[in-house]
Amino acid sequence: MHGIKKWFGNFQAVDDVSLEIRPNEFFTLLGPSGCGKTTLLRMIAGFEMPTEGSIRLDGTEIASLLPNQRPVNTVFQNYALFPHLTVAENIGFGLKMLGRPKAEIAATVAEMIKLVHLEGRGGDPVTQLSGGQQQRVALARALAPRPKVLLLDEPLSALDLKLRKSMQIELKRLQSETGITFVFVTHDQEEALTMSDRIAVMSHGKVRQVGEPWEIYDRPAERFVADFIGDTNFLDVDVVAIEGERARVRLASGAEIPATFPADIRPAGKVTIVIRPEHARAVSTGLSPATPQSVPLSGTVHDVVYLGTDTHFHVRLEDGTNFMVRQQNARSGPCGFAVGDPVGIELSDDVAQILRD
Amino acid sequence: MARNVARNFSIKRLPGFATIAMLCFFVLYLPIATLVVYAFNAGTSIAIWEGLSLRWFASAWQNQQVIDASIRSLQIASVAAVIATACATLAALATTRTTPYRGLTFKYSMLNIPLLVPEIVTAVALLILFSRIKVWTGYSGLGYLIAAHSAFCVPFAYLPIRARLENMDLSLERAAADLYATPYKTFRYVTLPLLWPGILAGLMLAFVISLDDVVITEFVKSGGQDTLPTYMLGQLRRVVTPEMNAISTVFLMLSLAIVTVFFFISRNPQKDEP
Structure with missing residues (x-):
């Protein structure tokens, strides 16, 4: 996909997007609503034409083909099952339209019904199924013609939490069993991190960062990406030196720590780093004389949020910025600190990431 | 919440509501009920009851003019309904399955305005147009009535089809x-x-709608092209016997039958939208 631009009147929904999606990959387009991810998906499906740019599938240009001419199938957000057809007729629809022989259609439909665990429901009207079952019919219908790419437009958003969790695992299983490339659209960061091989984070029609889930999470390139995915601490620091792939940055406390940075920039001067709350630990300052190198940050606890598995300590640092620490509750019983306690903050190795401006 | 609101503001509690509702039902259905009852009158009056009989149904059945008019009505209505529905289906598809553009609302209005134009105006206009064509072509068959009926039935057929299309998920x-x-x-x-x-x-x-039409048919028909409604209108000017009641009753039953069939078709819960 290269240089895709899409204008709706005066509104630019997709702004110069270039992406390469690899074969057999679970690729996720992640972003808030209105970021252009669904528009991008619809251009791959053929429901929209790009204003500019090209979409190639295995080297063949498909941007100008009609939806029915592309070896690409979609699972729609509202499933869009045909209400006048049965489960089996829905699943077999694509093959029937391709003019496949009846015996082949029947065999594939039976196989698909088994794949999505709907044995015995083939003759039922789809309107009699529950939301989760309809979801599985929609999946089977889109998978039956063996598309080269399966597009999924927020297919889990209508399901309740428990069903969504099990469908996430189900989708991942289907993807590895069928070996079909999945392009998944969602605004749910957790869903994206759970299922994807790679994620493209989008906002305002632009792709902000592409990478594996851990890269997106631990090495966000921009403030938007860091902020959109998970909880994050932002700290203003000075770059002291660049040592290979790390930069040395000086915190407000005077401590110096190493920080990674996006490959396309040379950080210098004042920059912002991100540190994930679970990469820090709150420690008591009373016991040993704290050196800035072992305990680079210190402040006062001003809020404690107990979450069962974790406790979040919101610490006000000496320079006034807020810093959140997420600590796993490894022992039972009340633990840690109370509001007003002075604390030091230790950091794990290599956890700071410099943001692009 | 919604249920509470419904309970607090139930329209049944408005004073006089039930009375007015009953009155409306009486005004609507009492005359029709009377008409049906007198269709079975043994006497020749439509106002004086003289005992139960089916003689007027038999007399209508043997009346060649009634039979001819009925057949003509059914012919016109079936052909016109098919033509009108075909046109209306295409029109509904064209006005819903497209990205909105300038002039779409105008076309939509053009399709529906015939419902608002006084029928008499359409009737006179068609009379003038068709009399010209008759002179040019010499043709004076049922085609004119069928054409007229097809035309004024289009907006009626259009409404339910469009409604269905709009409810259908794109x-x-x-x-x-x-x-x-x-x-x-x-x-x-x-x-x-x-x-x-x-x-x-x-x-x-x-x-x-076609079966029922009087005004346009009356203006457009040539001699000897009476439909059932225009035949009845003609008869009422002369002598009124319960035969008219009998014909009307059969007519009413036919309409009710169609409405019933329609009801069951449109209800079909299983195959409806999810």
Whole structure:
């Protein structure tokens, strides 16, 4: 996909997007609503034409083909099952339209019904199924013609939490069993991190960062990406030196720590780093004389949020910025600190990431 | 919440509501009930009851003019309903399955304005137009009535079809296209089956409207082309016997039958939208 631009009147929904999606990959387009991810998906499906740019599938240009001419199938957000057809007729629809022989259609439909665990429901009207079952019919219908790419437009958003969790695992299983490339659209960061091989984070029609889930999470390139995915601490620091792939940055406390940075920039001067709350630990300052190198940050606890598995300590640092620490509750019983306690903050190795401006 | 609101503001509690509702039902149905009852009158009066009899149904059945007019009515109504529904289906598809553009609302209005134009105006206009054509072509068959009926039935057939199309999820057609259906196959296997109840509703509505028409038929028909309603109108000017009641009763039953069939078609819960 290269240089895709899409204008709706005066509104630019997709702004110069270039992406390469690899074969057999679970690729996720992640972003808030209105970021252009669904528009991008619809251009791959053929429901929209790009204003500019090209979409190639295995080297063949498909941007100008009609939806029915592309070896690409979609699972729609509202499933869009045909209400006048049965489960089996829905699943077999694509093959029937391709003019496949009846015996082949029947065999594939039976196989698909088994794949999505709907044995015995083939003759039922789809309107009699529950939301989760309809979801599985929609999946089977889109998978039956063996598309080269399966597009999924927020297919889990209508399901309740428990069903969504099990469908996430189900989708991942289907993807590895069928070996079909999945392009998944969602605004749910957790869903994206759970299922994807790679994620493209989008906002305002632009792709902000592409990478594996851990890269997106631990090495966000921009403030938007860091902020959109998970909880994050932002700290203003000075770059002291660049040592290979790390930069040395000086915190407000005077401590110096190493920080990674996006490959396309040379950080210098004042920059912002991100540190994930679970990469820090709150420690008591009373016991040993704290050196800035072992305990680079210190402040006062001003809020404690107990979450069962974790406790979040919101610490006000000496320079006034807020810093959140997420600590796993490894022992039972009340633990840690109370509001007003002075604390030091230790950091794990290599956890700071410099943001692009 | 909604239920509470409904309970607090139940319209049944408005003073006089029940009385007015009952009065409306009386005004609507009492005359019809009387008409049906007197169709079975043994006497020759439509106001004095002289005992139960089916003689007027038999007399209508043997009246060649009534039979001819009925057949003519049915011929015109069936052909006109089919033509009107076909046109209305195409019009409904064209006005809903397109991205909105300037002039769409205008076209939509043009389709519906015939419902508001006084029928007498249309009747006079058609009379003048058709008399010209008659002079040019020499043709004076039922074609004129069929053409006129087809035309004024289009907006009636259009309404239920359009309503059905608007309720239909556009993503269904998109899904069909995504699953390799060509535009024709999408129409054939998805749009048409789902639209079918709407088309049938349009067909029946057009049929009943055509069957019932007096004003335009009266102006457009040539001599000897009476439909059942214009024949009855002509008879009422001369002598009124319960035969008219009998014909009306049969007519009423036919309409009720159509409405009933329509009701069951449009209800069909299993095949409805999810």
